[in-house]
Amino acid sequence: MIRGALRPLSAPVLAPAPLPRAQALLEWYDRHRRALPWREAARDPYRIWLSEVMLQQTTVAAVTPRWRRFLDRFPSVEALAAAPWAEVAEEWAGLGYYARARNLHACAQAVAARGGFPDTVEGLRALPGIGAYTAASVAAIAFGRAVVPLDGNVERVTARIAAVEEELPGARPRLAALAQGWMGQEEAAARPADFVQALFDLGATICTPRSPACALCPWRGACLGQRQGIAQSLPRKAPKRARPVKQGVHFLLTDAGGRLLLRRRPPSGLLGGMLGLPGTPWREEAWSEEDALAHAPALLPWRRLPGEARHGFTHFELRMALYTASAPPGLNAEGEWLAPEAAAAALPGAMQRLLALAEGAGAMASPARDAPARGAAKTPTPGRPA
DNA sequence: CAAGCGTGGTA
DNA sequence: TTACCAAGCTT
Numbered sequence: 001m002i003r004g005a006l007r008p009l010s011a012p013v014l015a016p017a018p019l020p021r022a023q024a025l026l027e028w029y030d031r032h033r034r035a036l037p038w039r040e041a042a043r044d045p046y047r048i049w050l051s052e053v054m055l056q057q058t059t060v061a062a063v064t065p066r067w068r069r070f071l072d073r074f075p076s077v078e079a080l081a082a083a084p085w086a087e088v089a090e091e092w093a094g095l096g097y098y099a100r101a102r103n104l105h106a107c108a109q110a111v112a113a114r115g116g117f118p119d120t121v122e123g124l125r126a127l128p129g130i131g132a133y134t135a136a137s138v139a140a141i142a143f144g145r146a147v148v149p150l151d152g153n154v155e156r157v158t159a160r161i162a163a164v165e166e167e168l169p170g171a172r173p174r175l176a177a178l179a180q181g182w183m184g185q186e187e188a189a190a191r192p193a194d195f196v197q198a199l200f201d202l203g204a205t206i207c208t209p210r211s212p213a214c215a216l217c218p219w220r221g222a223c224l225g226q227r228q229g230i231a232q233s234l235p236r237k238a239p240k241r242a243r244p245v246k247q248g249v250h251f252l253l254t255d256a257g258g259r260l261l262l263r264r265r266p267p268s269g270l271l272g273g274m275l276g277l278p279g280t281p282w283r284e285e286a287w288s289e290e291d292a293l294a295h296a297p298a299l300l301p302w303r304r305l306p307g308e309a310r311h312g313f314t315h316f317e318l319r320m321a322l323y324t325a326s327a328p329p330g331l332n333a334e335g336e337w338l339a340p341e342a343a344a345a346a347l348p349g350a351m352q353r354l355l356a357l358a359e360g361a362g363a364m365a366s367p368a369r370d371a372p373a374r375g376a377a378k379t380p381t382p383g384r385p386a
Numbered sequence: 387c388a389a390g391c392g393t394g395g396t397a
Numbered sequence: 398t399t400a401c402c403a404a405g406c407t408t
Binding site: 051052053054055056057058059060062063097099100103128129130131132133134137149151152153154196197200203204209210240 | 400401402403404405406407
């Protein structure tokens, strides 16, 4: 497209933008690099890999304490490989995207069996849970390979520097090629780990999604998006669909010792492999009390707590009702009995909302958390037909 | 290839 | 409150 022809005649004539210089970015990085804990673990592929998997769609603030705790519990890839799944699940509880934990465990076993991590992009890419991004990231950061991982930061920086107006995800191959092209400069190829982390930091601290700090950007002079005044609007993305509301009913069964009945969820799918409270499936149609009670773990005088627990997933909004009962001595119910503290630690966030609801209603012997989760407890739903 | 898959923070 | 977003992968 011929940009010049569409500009007002009064627009100044701009010199062609220079190629973004790797050296300029690296000098900025040497002065402003963020002190992240996994950057201290120089080139240990286990720690680098663990950080990359945790950081998938997850913020640095959420990952930092969990990364430390995980390494305390599983100090090596061999230790992780040897651990039972229940321990890995407990350690990952609350972090979300639980397929990551399942793949992490499987990957550790594969790596331990072959005697260490592969040191090429192709070798890494073949492991469970390692896609194009993580393979390139570990290859560059842990093994010094001159490859650029395309994450959300690099997508944004690249789309803006080159003023790529094509929408994601279609633009991804073009953006990847552009970013990889920058790695072709001698200064970048001499420091691949620093160069990719410099791109991450630039995206995270300067070239942010909203209100980028262009005045502070080391690549400002080379940025076509900034020059055209469209940087903030890039990269463009297809609009997202509305999230439906789904409903479920769950059951909190307490024994004489105050322990709770939990069940391991099926190994794949939503919250796969994690513990949860027994309950109905989640569906858009409301549950009648009769239909819901058919999913109760035992035939008992169940009492519905007022209010509901709410939890937002990526693709739907969940509202859960909670019934409670006390287990008579000798009751035979399928599942595992856990103390409330152990349950709170091992449950995914959606299920923790139910414990918070019970705690708020005074239906539990001891607190599940310091305080009920935000927005968990709601006013009773008055009108819905039972 | 579009959809499924969590959670917490911010505007 | 709603909407968007964060160092994505799998099917």
